Amino acid sequence: MIVTSETGVTLVGGAPISAQMLGLCLERAPTLVAADSxxxxxxxxxxxxxxxxGDLDSLDPDVRARLPSDSLHPIAEQDTTDFAKVLRSVEAPFLLGIGFTGALLDHTLAALSTLAAHKGAPCVLVSDHEVIIHxxxxxxxxxxxxxxxSLYPLWPVTGRSRGLEWPIEGLTLGPQNQLGTSNRVIARDVHLEFDAPGTLVFLPPEMLDAALAGLGISARSPGVGGL
Known part of the structure; x- marks a missing residue:
């Protein structure tokens, strides 16, 4: 294990990020680890x-020169993404990933697949537009x-819902079947059950703390307001 933390860890990828969202992540997960660029x-x-x-093939030479050499941890294999390399190299109560979505679409899709395959500590992907959990x-x-x-299943799954305008019970959700995008809350207590893993849940970015709470994580620092 490269990094072990008793607090949440913020993982930062190479896609564009805002100072506000990075700051909000660090308030909740103050240890910062980078994936390559x-x-x-x-x-x-x-x-x-x-x-x-990561494989560090995208790390700018000027940036590399500003980093302590002992903070660089190259992993040369090309079978997994830098996001996957970081996930398996960090041990923490929970992880917030920022800068892994929103740029190249194929990179975003790879990040979503990696999130769904991840079996370690809970991880939430964060951007200015949404938060995503498996x-x-x-x-x-x-x-x-x-x-x-929004519910997006990466493979066919069935389930039940309470508190959403359009219930999912009786549907087979899947990328080539019925999707669950753009549903809406009609009761504050929302409950979802699935018969298998593989469904991603997309929420507005201001719902970060609600997403963390749903995963059993209390991460708000004293004095931290809503998003």
């Missing part, structure tokens, strides 16, 4: 990762009325 994204916003992990078999969320909730 994510080190440059963090430095540009005034933050230095304690470790940079739903456990049973998930309860406390959400404001009218909140957008």
């Amino acid at each position: 994510g080190a440059g994204r963090a430095l540009a916003l005034g933050h230095r990762a304690i470790a940079t992990i 739903a456990p078999r049973s998930l309860s969320l406390n959400l404001p009325l009218g909140t957008r909730v």
Whole structure:
């Protein structure tokens, strides 16, 4: 294990990120680890990762020169993404991943697949547009009325829902079947059950703390307000 932390860890990738969202992640998960060129994204916003992990083929030479050599952890194999390399190299109560979605579509799809395959500590992908979690078999969320909730199954799955305008019971959700995007909250206590793993849940970015709570994580620092 390259990084072990008693607090949540923020993972930063190479896609564009905002100072506001990175700051909000660090308030909840103060240890910062970069995946390859994510080190440059963090430095540009005034933050230095304690470790940079990946094949490092995208790490700018000027950024590399500004990082302590003992913070660089190259993993040369090309069978997995840098996101996957970081996930298997960090031990922490939970992980927030920022900078892994929103740029190249194929990279975003790879990140979503990696998130669904991840079997370690809970991980939430964060951007200015949404937060994404891989739903456990049973998930309860406390959400404001009218909140957008999108369910995207990576393979066929059935389940049940409570608190959503369009229930999923009786449907087979799947990438080539019925999708569950753009549903809406009609009761604050939302409960989802699935017969198998593989469903991603997309929420607005201001629902980060609600997503963490749904995964059993209390991560808000004293004095931290809503998003």
